[in-house]
Amino acid sequence: MSRPPARRLLALFAVMVFAFAAISVRLVVLQVGQASELQDRAFDQRVRTTELPAQRGQILDRDGARLALSTPAADVYADPQLVLDPWAAATKLAPLLHVDAASLAGSMSQDGSFVYLARQVSRAVAERIGELTLPGVGLLDTSRRSYPAGTVASQVLGFVGTDGVGLTGLELGYQDILAGAPGERTNELGLSGQAIVGGIDVEHPPVAGSSVVTTIDRDLQFQVQAALANAVRSQHARGGTVIVMDPRTSQVLSMASYPWFDPNAFGDSPSGTYRNRAITDAFEPGSTNKVITAAAAIQEHAIPLGLQLEVPWTMPVGDYVIHDSDPHGVMRMTLGDIVAESSNVGAVKVADRLGSAGLATYLTRFGLGHATGIGFPGESNGIMLPLDQWSDTSLATMAYGQGIAATPLQMASVYATLANGGRWVQPSLVRGTIDPQGDFVPASRRQTRRVVSAATAHMVTRMLAYAVEFGTGINAQIPGYQVAGKTGTARIPLPDGSGYLEGQYIASFIGYLPAGDPKVVVTAILDRPAAGYGGLAAAPLFRRVALAAITRLGVAPAERVSLPPHALPVG
Amino acid sequence: MVFGIVVVNVLLAQTSFRLASAELRLEELSQEHLELVSEQASLSAPGRIAAWASRHGMRLPDDIRILHAPGGRQADPAGTDSLIVGANGSRGRSSP
Numbered sequence: 001m002s003r004p005p006a007r008r009l010l011a012l013f014a015v016m017v018f019a020f021a022a023i024s025v026r027l028v029v030l031q032v033g034q035a036s037e038l039q040d041r042a043f044d045q046r047v048r049t050t051e052l053p054a055q056r057g058q059i060l061d062r063d064g065a066r067l068a069l070s071t072p073a074a075d076v077y078a079d080p081q082l083v084l085d086p087w088a089a090a091t092k093l094a095p096l097l098h099v100d101a102a103s104l105a106g107s108m109s110q111d112g113s114f115v116y117l118a119r120q121v122s123r124a125v126a127e128r129i130g131e132l133t134l135p136g137v138g139l140l141d142t143s144r145r146s147y148p149a150g151t152v153a154s155q156v157l158g159f160v161g162t163d164g165v166g167l168t169g170l171e172l173g174y175q176d177i178l179a180g181a182p183g184e185r186t187n188e189l190g191l192s193g194q195a196i197v198g199g200i201d202v203e204h205p206p207v208a209g210s211s212v213v214t215t216i217d218r219d220l221q222f223q224v225q226a227a228l229a230n231a232v233r234s235q236h237a238r239g240g241t242v243i244v245m246d247p248r249t250s251q252v253l254s255m256a257s258y259p260w261f262d263p264n265a266f267g268d269s270p271s272g273t274y275r276n277r278a279i280t281d282a283f284e285p286g287s288t289n290k291v292i293t294a295a296a297a298i299q300e301h302a303i304p305l306g307l308q309l310e311v312p313w314t315m316p317v318g319d320y321v322i323h324d325s326d327p328h329g330v331m332r333m334t335l336g337d338i339v340a341e342s343s344n345v346g347a348v349k350v351a352d353r354l355g356s357a358g359l360a361t362y363l364t365r366f367g368l369g370h371a372t373g374i375g376f377p378g379e380s381n382g383i384m385l386p387l388d389q390w391s392d393t394s395l396a397t398m399a400y401g402q403g404i405a406a407t408p409l410q411m412a413s414v415y416a417t418l419a420n421g422g423r424w425v426q427p428s429l430v431r432g433t434i435d436p437q438g439d440f441v442p443a444s445r446r447q448t449r450r451v452v453s454a455a456t457a458h459m460v461t462r463m464l465a466y467a468v469e470f471g472t473g474i475n476a477q478i479p480g481y482q483v484a485g486k487t488g489t490a491r492i493p494l495p496d497g498s499g500y501l502e503g504q505y506i507a508s509f510i511g512y513l514p515a516g517d518p519k520v521v522v523t524a525i526l527d528r529p530a531a532g533y534g535g536l537a538a539a540p541l542f543r544r545v546a547l548a549a550i551t552r553l554g555v556a557p558a559e560r561v562s563l564p565p566h567a568l569p570v571g
Numbered sequence: 572m573v574f575g576i577v578v579v580n581v582l583l584a585q586t587s588f589r590l591a592s593a594e595l596r597l598e599e600l601s602q603e604h605l606e607l608v609s610e611q612a613s614l615s616a617p618g619r620i621a622a623w624a625s626r627h628g629m630r631l632p633d634d635i636r637i638l639h640a641p642g643g644r645q646a647d648p649a650g651t652d653s654l655i656v657g658a659n660g661s662r663g664r665s666s667p
Contacts, residue, residue: 148616223631
């Protein structure tokens with residue numbers, strides 16, 4: 001056996017020395033120069049921080065019935081680059097997702113590495129998709145907001161978007177309270193994704209959102225909506241609004257505007273149906289506003305209650321001629337008769353005695369021209385000109401509710417004030433919240449103020465009861481109960497403000513019962529009903545809703561109030 | 572000594588796996604609870620109950636009758652609007 005040449009050994013030695021030197025240098029570079037950076041990279045690779053979403057709070061009715069809640073769901077996504085056979089996957093997914101297979105296949109064939117195939121599918125569907133183990137198709141945990149009662153109180157509740165953020169209604173207004181705060185979890189994972197025992201495991205748990213307890217009565221709300229939908233259809237009206245309130249607390253028991261929408265599928269309805277028109281839209285109230293004129297006149301002793309005014313059926317005011325709804329000869333009417341018969345001319349004569357400043361003061365005191373502060377997004381102030389901008393006809397037209405605009409809620413609040421003995425209480429839609437620990441936190445105290453004396457409020461109540469027993473509100477009568485209320489038939493302004501629509505009206509009836517001890521205030525409004533007048537179109541709706549309310553709430557009849565001084569015959 | 576450390580580590584690992592399993596089960600049960608709550612809310616929704624009642628021939632009353640205890644006031648029976656309105660037509664106009 002011959003020995004290798006020395007030169008070859010030398011060369012091999014040199015190569016080995018060079019290799020060791022290179023390795024040593026590399027080791028020094030890795031373990032000294034880049035040690036910190038590489039440690040960080042390794043840490044990042046095995047330590048993951050994931051956000052822990054907070055459970056969104058529920059929205060409850062006044063008795064705890066769930067109106068909105070979040071349930072577990074999943075988003076289905078695909079990585080088109082990893083999908084082996086888009087058509088085969090689409091065929092399997094289509095019946096589960098109720099989506100066209102061609103559409104799914106198209107999504108899974110497009111460029112890019114991420115595409116949503118479906119959002120917020122139920123847990124059961126997600127489990128079935130998971131069992132398919134389709135390459136390139138994955139699931140992301142999320143939650144789905146559901147509204148178990150469907151359209152009930154939908155405009156009050158609003159809805160949330162696919163990202164779980166409130167977009168309208170209480171969902172928007174109470175977003176911060178409902179949403180809670182997300183948490184996060186940091187832990188060390190092995191190659192398989194399994195947590196490394198004894199490794200880093202730090203969790204900051206999410207804080208669940210609080211639940212919001214509304215003042216809404218779910219069952220009454222359902223009956224109100226059924227009555228309103230029926231009235232709109234039978235009257236061929238454009239729409240309508242109903243509010244039911246407790247006058248002692250001004251809590252809203254029911255609030256609806258037709259047409260409404262289903263928040264479970266809000267995309268299927270026009271966006272106009274999302275608006276809670278009872279709060280966001282103002283209308284000229286018409287004769288329902290005469291109670292303010294009457295209350296102001298009584299409070300300021302502007303007219304003796306027994307005084308009989310001469311009331312013709314027309315009266316010139318500035319360049320205009322105002323008139324009552326039906327022709328009549330000169331009648332002798334007391335203030336009670338004017339309210340009961342809803343005389344425009346009579347109301348103007350009363351307002352003349354009161355003066356512009358006097359009427360403006362009481363319109364403001366009753367809350368017109370200012371948002372009530374109910375705490376709902378987009379509340380309207382209504383429209384009331386400042387006194388120094390009133391025209392020659394403003395006093396006259398505002399006396400009978402034209403030339404001024406109020407939201408249905410503002411008008412409901414006016415009647416609630418009278419039913420509450422002359423004290424205004426700020427309306428509310430939320431009783432309080434329930435924190436994640438389950439403790440009830442009452443809503444902040446509502447503002448109150450005295451608007452008129454209890455005696456004045458009682459006298460107006462007698463006039464309103466008179467209106468229902470013998471005046472324009474007879475269709476609002478409820479056997480066994482004495483109802484106090486007022487009709488309204490308001491002209492509708494043209495969009496450009498140049499005048500009013502001909503022969504089309506907003507019909508309304510607002511009242512409360514029992515007149516002797518009011519427990520419920522009902523506002524019923526129909527937009528352009530076939531019957532036209534408030535007494536014919538809206539009073540029956542008021543009656544239907546009031547019946548539902550007294551039945552649901554167990555309201556008993558009370559002592560009857562006496563009729564006010566009157567000149568017109570009764571019986 | 573070494574054997575003891577190994578045993579403790581094994582026990583810790585087993586406990587950790589059981590804990591992870593229990594947490595997963597808790598999460599599943601929480602989700603199931605939420606789904607059951609949602610289902611209960613849907614089943615008790617007034618619209619569903621009304622539809623069910625309607626299918627079985629039930630409907631809301633057109634009117635209600637107020638009954639008074641003996642010695643109390645006599646209520647007007649339901650459906651007497653015409654008596655209250657009056658027959659002469661001189662009052663009871665229901666226009667504006």
